[in-house]
Amino acid sequence: MKAIRLLPIGNAEIGIVRELIYPLQKAFRADIVLARGNVPLQRFYDPDRGQYNSTSILQYIHDTFIAREPADTRRNATYLAITCSDLFIPILTYVFGEAELNGQVAVASYYRLQNELYGLPPNRPVLIRRLIKESIHEVGHTFGLVHCLSQACVMHASTYVEDIDLKGEEFCVECERLMRRPMTI
Amino acid sequence: MDKQDVGILVVDDELIVRESLTKWFREDGFRADAAESAPEALRKLRDACWDIMLADIKMPGMDGIELLQRVKDLSKDIIVIIITAFASVDTAVKALKQGAYDYITKPIDPDYLDHLIAKALKERSLMRENLKLKNIVSEMVGHDEIIGESEEMKKVMEMVRTVAPTDTTVMIRGESGTGKELIARAIHNLSPRRYFPIVTVNCGAMTETLLESELFGHEKGAFTGAQYRRKGKVELADGGTLFLDEIGNISPKTQMDLLRVIETKQFMRVGGSEVIRSDFRVICATNSNLEQAVKDGTFREDLYYRLNVFLIQLPPLRARRGDIAKLAHYFLEKYSKAMGKPVHGFSPDAMHALKAYHWPGNVRELENAIERAMVVTTSSVIEKHHLPVHTASQVPCPGKKLEDVERMHIETILKEVGWNISRAAAILDIDRVTLYHKIEKFGLKRNR
Numbered sequence: 001m002k003a004i005r006l007l008p009i010g011n012a013e014i015g016i017v018r019e020l021i022y023p024l025q026k027a028f029r030a031d032i033v034l035a036r037g038n039v040p041l042q043r044f045y046d047p048d049r050g051q052y053n054s055t056s057i058l059q060y061i062h063d064t065f066i067a068r069e070p071a072d073t074r075r076n077a078t079y080l081a082i083t084c085s086d087l088f089i090p091i092l093t094y095v096f097g098e099a100e101l102n103g104q105v106a107v108a109s110y111y112r113l114q115n116e117l118y119g120l121p122p123n124r125p126v127l128i129r130r131l132i133k134e135s136i137h138e139v140g141h142t143f144g145l146v147h148c149l150s151q152a153c154v155m156h157a158s159t160y161v162e163d164i165d166l167k168g169e170e171f172c173v174e175c176e177r178l179m180r181r182p183m184t185i
Numbered sequence: 186m187d188k189q190d191v192g193i194l195v196v197d198d199e200l201i202v203r204e205s206l207t208k209w210f211r212e213d214g215f216r217a218d219a220a221e222s223a224p225e226a227l228r229k230l231r232d233a234c235w236d237i238m239l240a241d242i243k244m245p246g247m248d249g250i251e252l253l254q255r256v257k258d259l260s261k262d263i264i265v266i267i268i269t270a271f272a273s274v275d276t277a278v279k280a281l282k283q284g285a286y287d288y289i290t291k292p293i294d295p296d297y298l299d300h301l302i303a304k305a306l307k308e309r310s311l312m313r314e315n316l317k318l319k320n321i322v323s324e325m326v327g328h329d330e331i332i333g334e335s336e337e338m339k340k341v342m343e344m345v346r347t348v349a350p351t352d353t354t355v356m357i358r359g360e361s362g363t364g365k366e367l368i369a370r371a372i373h374n375l376s377p378r379r380y381f382p383i384v385t386v387n388c389g390a391m392t393e394t395l396l397e398s399e400l401f402g403h404e405k406g407a408f409t410g411a412q413y414r415r416k417g418k419v420e421l422a423d424g425g426t427l428f429l430d431e432i433g434n435i436s437p438k439t440q441m442d443l444l445r446v447i448e449t450k451q452f453m454r455v456g457g458s459e460v461i462r463s464d465f466r467v468i469c470a471t472n473s474n475l476e477q478a479v480k481d482g483t484f485r486e487d488l489y490y491r492l493n494v495f496l497i498q499l500p501p502l503r504a505r506r507g508d509i510a511k512l513a514h515y516f517l518e519k520y521s522k523a524m525g526k527p528v529h530g531f532s533p534d535a536m537h538a539l540k541a542y543h544w545p546g547n548v549r550e551l552e553n554a555i556e557r558a559m560v561v562t563t564s565s566v567i568e569k570h571h572l573p574v575h576t577a578s579q580v581p582c583p584g585k586k587l588e589d590v591e592r593m594h595i596e597t598i599l600k601e602v603g604w605n606i607s608r609a610a611a612i613l614d615i616d617r618v619t620l621y622h623k624i625e626k627f628g629l630k631r632n633r
Contacts (some may be wrong), residue, residue: 088292091202095295
């Protein structure tokens, strides 16, 4: 059985991270564990852009945390890092998250999921709902799932926060089927 | 089109750009790959089919604009999006002028990239649809163009334009490969019947009973194997044109049936009793000596006069050598497009060989020679050695009559294939029955 390690990084609020445990457990039928460990975010900061390089963060977690896993759990461990920092991949202006496709590491940021960023009053339940969807979406990529055309499916691509609000927290029938197929890592 | 069927190639000298974009597209379900330089991209474009290419404008060696030009030579319908580090109107305009679909500046807004790719795919699907429709239309209205600026061809085209609007029966005569069917289609396409079909029957390729069934159709159970009722070509040509190719090779019984249907425009299906009417125009073609056949009593005189109302005589290619270069370039362009090979022309030696050869198989032989040269060439021009060996030198001919040339060519091909009739007929691009007729006519014998 796959085990998902939830790893708060930077100044991620632990209360928000805890809200992800049950939805992830439900979505993936996997053991969800709160992991501890230091990820030196400053190392991945780009001063020109004022953002953090998510690809480098993934690489760091893979090289440090996955490598440190005991041999018997290494194959089944998936790390989902949660941050409140703004992420980017070099070619794009921003990303909500990034994952190794068919891999073991994912990262999701709730920086751009906050209403405040768009001039609206803070709304914690909305923020958590958005982060749940983004977290399931990124972990879905580690299961080999690609973006889904179904607008209700959690694997539907979201480039704006409104897109996240429109889609659901669940996989469509086809993505659910693909996720349950035997995996080879 | 499924996303996994869409191929996106990312060309950038920066590893991080290649990695992040391919990963982004793969997560989106596309088939994505990357190339770190323009030459590598060109290699990948030759090896596989790509729908969209994103290329950085600044790369060492060949830049994005030059790559764009080369890519457009290889494939006209690939969508190229140029990536620039900063928005420069000059470069953007230059890229768009060269045929780029759009340009994006780094870093890219993910939402913009999503929309751009979706828009590009929609465009590509429309382009493909358009191409498909164009092909259907070109299939309906004709195949190749009639190429030729020689006096002989100008006269032919004038006759075509004169006779096309009338309903007169036309007989087209000329050696094999001179383009008789092309002329028949041109007449049909310029006639008021052009919105109806032109139906071709190759009379030389069928036995008497098969031709009868082909022309008039048959009722269910008319003969063994006739499990369904089938419409004949005469019925299918209703409103349009019936093109009877190799008319000189039909049996006396079919000649009589044909004469009756041409005169009355009525017929019955094989095994049927219902009289069917069909309104069609007849165009026929032959390269046999029908006058001699009438004299010999093998071709009905009344049918001959019924068919030979308006005669168009097509000149052999050797009689219009001035058209060889133009035709050769036309076929070169046609096969260059079809094969996706950017071949631009002929070496002086190759062109000289093409012009010097006597082309017994006429335009069809020239087309086959160019197609074959296009297959074997690896350079951007056709060289003399790419042409089929026998086109490269003038073969001495024992006589001066056209028949002598035809006889010698058939004999050469038969020897080349060890008298395998099927293979020889395929090379000569005539049917086996016609080949047998010619062997008999020229008294050719196999030397064992």
